[in-house]
Structure formats: C-alpha cells, structure tokens
Amino acid sequence: MFKHDPDLNQLIWQVVALIPPGKVATYGDVARQAGLAKAARRVGLALRQLPQGSKIPWHRVVNAQGRISLPDGTASQYTQRERLEAEGIVFRGNKSLDLRQYRWEPGGAE
C-alpha cells in the first residue's frame, strides 16, 4: 500500500464524486471510504483546495453534526445550502439537516 500519496486530494475528490444526489456524507465517512479513516481533517483541506469549476459535488459533504462547516456570510456556505436544497434536502430550523435521513450509506460500490 502507498504510505504517503501525493494525490490524496484526488482520491478524496473521487470518493466525494461517488455520493449520489439527494444524499450527504460526513468528512469522516469520506475519509473512511478513501482509506484515510481518521483523516477527516485532510478531507476538509482537500475540499478547500478543490478548484472552482470542478465536477465534484463538494456540497454533499457536511460535518458529523449534519451542519455546513463553512462560516456564515461566505458565498460557499450559501451555495452549499442552496445546492443541497436543490437536491431535495431539507434543512431544519437553524442550519442542520437530518443525517439519519440523508446520510450516504456506502455499500458494495468499492
């Protein structure tokens, strides 16, 4: 197995790309699927380094609390929420969604 991959970002992006519409995944879940297990932070960095215009549905990635990690007032935060709603996801009163309902459950897909 590779120890330090130079393309962890790509790996993470690929996993994110596997998230089906209408569902979301937590940073920890993505990390686990990517084989990084405990590197949820690395996932956040990868998304932050994610270039604009990429086909990666980064908006389907939220934190373990079912909330958008991005700070309020930023375009990214607004965009993410709008996109999720467009996918059919409904937010609760404040900015949290029901992970029990929308969490992506990886199966035999890889």
Added chain:
DNA sequence: GTACTGACCAGAT
C-alpha cells in the same frame, strides 16, 4: 526539530 492552525470527530460534563 517544535508549535500552531484547520471545510473534523467522539466522548464526557
């Protein structure tokens, strides 16, 4: 080499 930070997570109080 150490120290601090960050789109994090889980458990305890």
Added chain:
DNA sequence: CATCTGGCCAGTA
C-alpha cells in the same frame, strides 16, 4: 443544547 478535552492527519512558520 453548550463547552471542553484528547485524538487524528497535513501544512506552514
């Protein structure tokens, strides 16, 4: 529900 604590990995000073 709010706050704190320890852990995890990678980047930067």
